[in-house]
Structures are given as structure tokens and as C-alpha cells.
Amino acid sequence: MSARLLRPLTRRLPPTSPACLRLVRPGTYNVSHFNPVVHSNTASLQIRSIARPYSSKLSPGEGMGHNTPQNQKQEQQSNQNQDNRKSDGPSSSSSSKNSKKSKLLLIAAAVFSGYLFHSIILRPNDLSLGDVPVLLGIVSPPSLNPTSFVPYTIVEREQVSSTAFIITVEPFDPLHRLMGGSEKKKKNARKNANKLRNELQEAWHHGLWCVEIKQPQLQVARDYTPLPPPVGQEREEMQRGRLRFLIRKMEGGEVSSYLSKLQVGDKVELRGPHLGFDVARRLGSSSLESSNSSGHGGGKEQGGRVVFLAGGTGIAPALQVARRLYGPVYEKRNGKKEEEEWKEIEDMPAIPPKMTIVWANRFREDCPDCEDLEALRKRGYLPPSLNNAKNTAAGGLMPYLQDIKAHHPEQFNYACTVDTEKKFIDAKTILDAVVSTTPNPKSPSSTTSLTKSTTNPSCPFHSSSALINVSDRQDHEARCKCASPANGKNLLMVSGPDGFIARFAGPKAWSEGLERQGHVAGVAGELMKKGKVNKEEWMVLKL
Ligand SMILES: Cc1cc2nc3c(=O)[nH]c(=O)nc-3n(C[C@H](O)[C@H](O)[C@H](O)COP(=O)(O)OP(=O)(O)OC[C@H]3O[C@@H](n4cnc5c(N)ncnc54)[C@H](O)[C@@H]3O)c2cc1C
Incomplete structure (x- = not known):
């Protein structure tokens, strides 16, 4: 003021x-x-x-x-x-x-x-009464936290298909608004940069996380999953505290319809981060699992394979898991591979677990260029980090998948299905994906799964029966109950609209006000019953 x-x-x-x-x-x-x-x-x-x-x-x-x-x-x-x-x-x-x-x-x-x-x-979308203390310098701008909503500004918006769009937001600082591009603005931005980076680094290191976005008129909020930063822009995006979301506008949906109308420069309110399922601990790889929080020292051997079935915007958590397993997609900067730096920061495994993503879409426009990387190379296409192009939000998410594939050809695979092309996920797709993650016996990353005898049936991380009552919101507070260091389980993860999850893994269940995993049913349940997917080695996670 x-x-x-x-x-x-x-x-x-x-x-x-x-x-x-x-x-x-x-x-x-x-x-x-x-x-x-x-x-x-x-x-x-x-x-x-x-x-x-x-x-x-x-x-x-x-x-x-x-x-x-x-x-x-x-x-x-x-x-x-x-x-x-x-x-x-x-x-x-x-x-x-x-x-x-x-x-x-x-x-x-x-x-x-x-x-x-x-x-x-x-300027209704600009400054508000709540900004006065910040403008007066009495308090510093609030940063993202799990208990109160804080304002962000939309800095990029891209319509990726007729119903889906990607928005990029960065923390709203009223002082920035008033000072324009002044020195004070730059100084303030630098001051906040490290704080923001630390906060988000923890969430990215955990793997799965989301934030709530509020619809201010109706005072309702929904969860949305931040996408990993675009290829080669990890450092910059983290320092600015930027977050990207892939959002599908649902007809009649309160929050997604509201968000679909917002433009660059508009304000949104975010609350979080809320940490989701601990994937690393379930996979049990010693280099992924943090020993101080797991309840035991972590296994010595590499463990865990991941098959991820993503329906529509369910690709966002799939990319979060990929980022957790493979680290940020890097670019060469001043001759030094940025990935090396991040590996040090994030304690990434030298040889990450194997992962296959199958992404189901209604239309081809949702996943353009979802081809085998070799076929793309023959057409002269190279993923952004290989052709030194900057991958902004434009171009959707395929470049991200292609870049992981380019850097981890043995470990990572992806495929897409498109409803309008009469290609759907079915039992065979799932079995093929499971087979694609089978470790090469000669590879040092050969998987050793947790055996029946070392699994405590009440362990929420390694026992399928204990997982039934687990809620993603409480998962990060749980502890492993297995007696000896766990070598890990393989994960069949399913993420997308409720109908998609119910079809492939059975519906989630509600009890005591929390959404819980529920029994495994659907296509995955059938495959396990028939023994085609070993239920001692594989656990199903519904997101
Ligand atoms: C952990 C988590 C992460 C998520 N991440 C993402 C993400 O990254 N991107 C994303 O797009 N979504 C994500 N979602 C889903 C998101 O949270 C919202 O559920 C979604 O955007 C729909 O919210 P909405 O307010 O627009 O729709 P709602 O108002 O909740 O309505 C949902 C649907 O129900 C219909 N409906 C509502 N009320 C009625 C009624 N009375 N009768 C009949 N039909 C009705 C609406 O028409 C609409 O189609 C995530 C969800 C979770 C739990």
C-alpha cells in the first residue's frame, strides 16, 4: 500500500x-x-x-x-x-x-x-489486502506450506489438447509486482530462491507428491500433481520455485473448469506439498531408500521393477516416479553433465530400477509422437537434451519420456494407447510390460525380491494384505515392519480417473474419512489370481 x-x-x-x-x-x-x-x-x-x-x-x-x-x-x-x-x-x-x-x-x-x-x-487479480504486510516489509512473502494457501502467478499456459492444458506457476511476490524489473526485485528473488529450492527438493526427492489448488469463489480445493521441470531446465525452474501442472478440464468440474479459464498473469492459490506413497522404500533398492527413515538400514541389493499404467493426466505421477528413479533429465552445461551434480545431491543409484510406462489416451493429440525412439531417430527426431533444444512447456510431455529413454535405453520403456485408434490397455499389454522389466541376468542391477519369509504381514510397505488399509496421505509417516532389511517388491502402479483405476486394479475404498487402497481386483487382480503375475513379488499401488 x-x-x-x-x-x-x-x-x-x-x-x-x-x-x-x-x-x-x-x-x-x-x-x-x-x-x-x-x-x-x-x-x-x-x-x-x-x-x-x-x-x-x-x-x-x-x-x-x-x-x-x-x-x-x-x-x-x-x-x-x-x-x-x-x-x-x-x-x-x-x-x-x-x-x-x-x-x-x-x-x-x-x-x-x-x-x-x-x-x-x-486490478482485481493483482494485489490484495493480504499483501499489505508484505509490501510494508513487515513479513516476507509466504512460501508453499501444507497448512495454508499461498498465492502463485500463472507464468505460462499451453493448451496441449482440446481438453487438457499445462500451466506453469511461480510464487506471487507483491513486491515484484510493484517494483517491476528493478534491482530490488532481483535481490528479493535471489533471497527466496534457495529457500524455495530446499522445500521443493525434499518433495521431489520423496517422489510422489501433490499440491491443492483452490477455487476461491466456491472455496473448494482439489489435488494436482506437479510435473517434473522441462528437459534441461530443472535448476532454473527449481530456483524460481516454479511448478507445472497437466490439467484436464472436466465438464461441470468445479476446480478444473475454473483453472481452464485462467490466463498468464492470473493468480492461483496453492497449499502443499502433500507427500504421497513412498515408492523408493517399497522398491527397497538400497541406493534409493534412505536408511534413516526406513526403520532399518535398507537392503544391500538393487530391487524393484515398476510397471506404471497411466490414464490421461495420470501420466503426471508416472513422470514423478521416473524422475525419482532416473533423476532430472539433464543437459550439458559448460561441458559438465548436470546429471552428475544432481546424482550427488539426490543420491541416485548408479543403475536405476527398470520401469515401463503405458500411457492410455483418448485421442492421438494427447500423446503426439508416441513412437519407438529408434523410429523417431530414423525420421531425424532427437529428444531435446540431445539436440540442445530447450523444451519448454510447448510440445507436451512426450519429449520428457523420450529423453529418459535416450539416456536409459536398457532400463526405461514407454508405450501409448489411443482409444480412437482402437488400441486399449488389456491383460496382454500388462503382461508385456511386466516382461519388459525382467532384469537381464548378466546385469549388475538384477532384481532380488523380498521373499515370503522376510515379509512381515503387517508391513505397509512390503505386504499386500497390509496395504489394503493404507492411505496415501499417511504413508510417509509409516515405518517398515519387516524383521530384516528388505530387498524390495516390484510395483504395478495404476493412476488415472476412478473408472480407469477400478478397471485395472479394482476400486479404492473409503473408511474413517480417508481414501484407502482397498483389495486388488480388475485386470491386475485376475492376472495375480491366475499366477501370471507373481503376487509374492508384485504389489499393486492405486494412485
Ligand atoms: C493425488 C491426486 C492428484 C491429482 N492430480 C491431478 C492432475 O495432475 N491433473 C488433473 O487434471 N487432475 C488431477 N487430479 C484430479 C483432480 O484432483 C480433480 O479431481 C479433477 O480436476 C476434477 O475436479 P473438479 O473440481 O474439476 O471436478 P468435480 O467438481 O470434483 O467433479 C468431477 C466430475 O464429477 C461430475 N460431477 C460433479 N458433481 C456431480 C453431481 N452432483 N452429479 C453428477 N456428476 C457430478 C463433474 O461433472 C465432473 O465431471 C488428482 C487427484 C488426486 C487425488
């Missing part, structure tokens, strides 16, 4: 200038010329007492610093005024104090209404 309105005042009257010091001299002043906004409300402001009467307490050289005849005259005049006021008695003094107070109040009210008019009427 006042930062903008007082700027002209401070610019005209720097604190050390004689003009500024004139302000503290006893006397009557017209304040209207300081700011046009207060002009209509004030005629004059009397300043009669100051903390240190300048005539007696300012030492030579302090303040005005000039003992000119003119100053002496003014001083005498001022002393005379003070004497006169003293003789008026206490009632006169208190009434003048009151009038001074009311005038100051008037000014404050005028400034405040000007601000309200500016922020609410003129």
Missing part, C-alpha cells in the same frame, strides 16, 4: 536533505503537495512537538547544520510559538493533539481507500 504511495514523497525528500528536515520543525505545513491521493482530504498538518526540540538538542553539524541568521530567526519564532502554546494550558494541548491524530487518521484513510480502489477495483 504505502510503498507505492510514499515513494514520490521519499524520492522528493530524502531523509538527509534539508527539505526533509524541515518537516520536523514546529510549525504549520501543507501536506497536500506531497501526494495527490491525500490532496482532497487535507488542508494542513500542524507539527508542533518533536522528540527532541531541534532548537535545544541538535548539536552543531547535526540536522540542518547551518546556524544562519534566517535559521536563528525561525528558531526564535518557534520558541515564541511554544511559549504561547504552553500558556494555553493542558486542555488546549490535548485538543490540538486530537486534531493532529484525526488529521493523520484522515490521511491514512485516504491513502488506504486509494490503495483499495487501485487493488480491488482496478
Whole structure:
């Protein structure tokens, strides 16, 4: 509020200038010329007492610093005024104090209404009343947290198909809005950068996570899953605290319809991060699992294979898992592979577990260029990190998948199905995907699964029967109950609309106000019953 309105005042009257010091001299002043906004409300402001009467307490050289005849005259005049006021008695003094107070109040009210008019009427999506403490420097801008909503600004928006769009948001800083591209803005951005990076780094390291986005008119919020940053932009995006979401507009949907109407520059409110299922701990790979939080030291051997069935926007958690297993997709910068740096930061395994994603879409436009990478190469296409192109939000998500494939050809696979081309996920698709993750016996990453004898049936990480009652919101607080270090399970993960999950893994169940995993049914349940997918080695996770 006042930062903008007082700027002209401070610019005209720097604190050390004689003009500024004139302000503290006893006397009557017209304040209207300081700011046009207060002009209509004030005629004059009397300043009669100051903390240190300048005539007696300012030492030579302090303040005005000039003992000119003119100053002496003014001083005498001022002393005379003070004497006169003293003789008026206490009632006169208190009434003048009151009038001074009311005038100051008037000014404050005028400034405040000007601000309200500016922020609410003129720029409704810009600044709001809640931003005042930040603008005044009383508090720093709030950062993403799981208990309260904080404002973000949409900085990019891309329509990737007729119903789906990607928005990129970054933390809203009211000071940035007011200061434009000034030095102060840059300084502030740098100050916040490391804090934001640390917060998000933890969530990315966990793997699966989401944030809530609020619909402010209806005061409802829904979960959305941040996509990994575009190829080669991980560092920059993390430092700016940016988040990207793939959102499908649902007809009649309260939050997705609202979000579909927002444009670049608009504000959204986010709350989070909310950590989801701990994939690394279930896979049990020693290099993925953090020993201090697992309840035991973590297994010595590499473990875990992942088959991920993603329906539509369910691709977002699939990419989060891929990022957890393979690290950020990197670019070469100054001759140094950025991936190496991230490996150090994130403790990535040298040889990551095998993963296959099958992405089901209604239309081809949702997954253009979803071809085998070799076929794409023959057509002259190279993923962004190999042809040094920057992959912005534009181009959707295929470049991300292609880049992981290019860097981990043995470990990672992806395939797409398109409803309108009469290609659907079925039992055979799932079995093929399971086979594609079979480790090469010669490979050092050969998988060893957790055997029946070492699995505690009540362990929420390694026992399918215990998983039935698990909710994703509580998962990260649980502890492994297996007696000996777990080598890990393989995961068949299913993510997408409720109908998609129910078809392939059975419906989730609700109890005590929480959505829980429920029994495994659907196509995956059938395959396990028939023994085509070994239920001792594979666990099903519904997202
Ligand atoms: C952990 C998690 C992560 C998620 N991540 C993403 C993501 O990254 N991207 C994404 O797009 N979605 C994601 N979702 C789904 C998202 O949270 C919302 O559920 C989705 O956007 C729909 O919300 P909505 O408010 O628009 O629709 P809602 O208002 O909840 O309505 C949903 C559907 O039900 C219909 N409906 C509503 N009320 C009625 C009624 N009374 N009678 C009949 N039909 C009705 C609506 O028409 C609509 O089609 C995620 C969900 C979870 C749990």
C-alpha cells in the first residue's frame, strides 16, 4: 500500500536533505503537495512537538547544520510559538493533539481507500489486502506450506489438447509486482530462491507428491500433481520455485473448469506439498531408500521393477516416479553433465530400477509422437537434451519420456494407447510390460525380491494384505515392519480417473474419512489370481 504511495514523497525528500528536515520543525505545513491521493482530504498538518526540540538538542553539524541568521530567526519564532502554546494550558494541548491524530487518521484513510480502489477495483487479480504486510516489509512473502494457501502467478499456459492444458506457476511476490524489473526485485528473488529450492527438493526427492489448488469463489480445493521441470531446465525452474501442472478440464468440474479459464498473469492459490506413497522404500533398492527413515538400514541389493499404467493426466505421477528413479533429465552445461551434480545431491543409484510406462489416451493429440525412439531417430527426431533444444512447456510431455529413454535405453520403456485408434490397455499389454522389466541376468542391477519369509504381514510397505488399509496421505509417516532389511517388491502402479483405476486394479475404498487402497481386483487382480503375475513379488499401488 504505502510503498507505492510514499515513494514520490521519499524520492522528493530524502531523509538527509534539508527539505526533509524541515518537516520536523514546529510549525504549520501543507501536506497536500506531497501526494495527490491525500490532496482532497487535507488542508494542513500542524507539527508542533518533536522528540527532541531541534532548537535545544541538535548539536552543531547535526540536522540542518547551518546556524544562519534566517535559521536563528525561525528558531526564535518557534520558541515564541511554544511559549504561547504552553500558556494555553493542558486542555488546549490535548485538543490540538486530537486534531493532529484525526488529521493523520484522515490521511491514512485516504491513502488506504486509494490503495483499495487501485487493488480491488482496478486490478482485481493483482494485489490484495493480504499483501499489505508484505509490501510494508513487515513479513516476507509466504512460501508453499501444507497448512495454508499461498498465492502463485500463472507464468505460462499451453493448451496441449482440446481438453487438457499445462500451466506453469511461480510464487506471487507483491513486491515484484510493484517494483517491476528493478534491482530490488532481483535481490528479493535471489533471497527466496534457495529457500524455495530446499522445500521443493525434499518433495521431489520423496517422489510422489501433490499440491491443492483452490477455487476461491466456491472455496473448494482439489489435488494436482506437479510435473517434473522441462528437459534441461530443472535448476532454473527449481530456483524460481516454479511448478507445472497437466490439467484436464472436466465438464461441470468445479476446480478444473475454473483453472481452464485462467490466463498468464492470473493468480492461483496453492497449499502443499502433500507427500504421497513412498515408492523408493517399497522398491527397497538400497541406493534409493534412505536408511534413516526406513526403520532399518535398507537392503544391500538393487530391487524393484515398476510397471506404471497411466490414464490421461495420470501420466503426471508416472513422470514423478521416473524422475525419482532416473533423476532430472539433464543437459550439458559448460561441458559438465548436470546429471552428475544432481546424482550427488539426490543420491541416485548408479543403475536405476527398470520401469515401463503405458500411457492410455483418448485421442492421438494427447500423446503426439508416441513412437519407438529408434523410429523417431530414423525420421531425424532427437529428444531435446540431445539436440540442445530447450523444451519448454510447448510440445507436451512426450519429449520428457523420450529423453529418459535416450539416456536409459536398457532400463526405461514407454508405450501409448489411443482409444480412437482402437488400441486399449488389456491383460496382454500388462503382461508385456511386466516382461519388459525382467532384469537381464548378466546385469549388475538384477532384481532380488523380498521373499515370503522376510515379509512381515503387517508391513505397509512390503505386504499386500497390509496395504489394503493404507492411505496415501499417511504413508510417509509409516515405518517398515519387516524383521530384516528388505530387498524390495516390484510395483504395478495404476493412476488415472476412478473408472480407469477400478478397471485395472479394482476400486479404492473409503473408511474413517480417508481414501484407502482397498483389495486388488480388475485386470491386475485376475492376472495375480491366475499366477501370471507373481503376487509374492508384485504389489499393486492405486494412485
Ligand atoms: C493425488 C491426486 C492428484 C491429482 N492430480 C491431478 C492432475 O495432475 N491433473 C488433473 O487434471 N487432475 C488431477 N487430479 C484430479 C483432480 O484432483 C480433480 O479431481 C479433477 O480436476 C476434477 O475436479 P473438479 O473440481 O474439476 O471436478 P468435480 O467438481 O470434483 O467433479 C468431477 C466430475 O464429477 C461430475 N460431477 C460433479 N458433481 C456431480 C453431481 N452432483 N452429479 C453428477 N456428476 C457430478 C463433474 O461433472 C465432473 O465431471 C488428482 C487427484 C488426486 C487425488
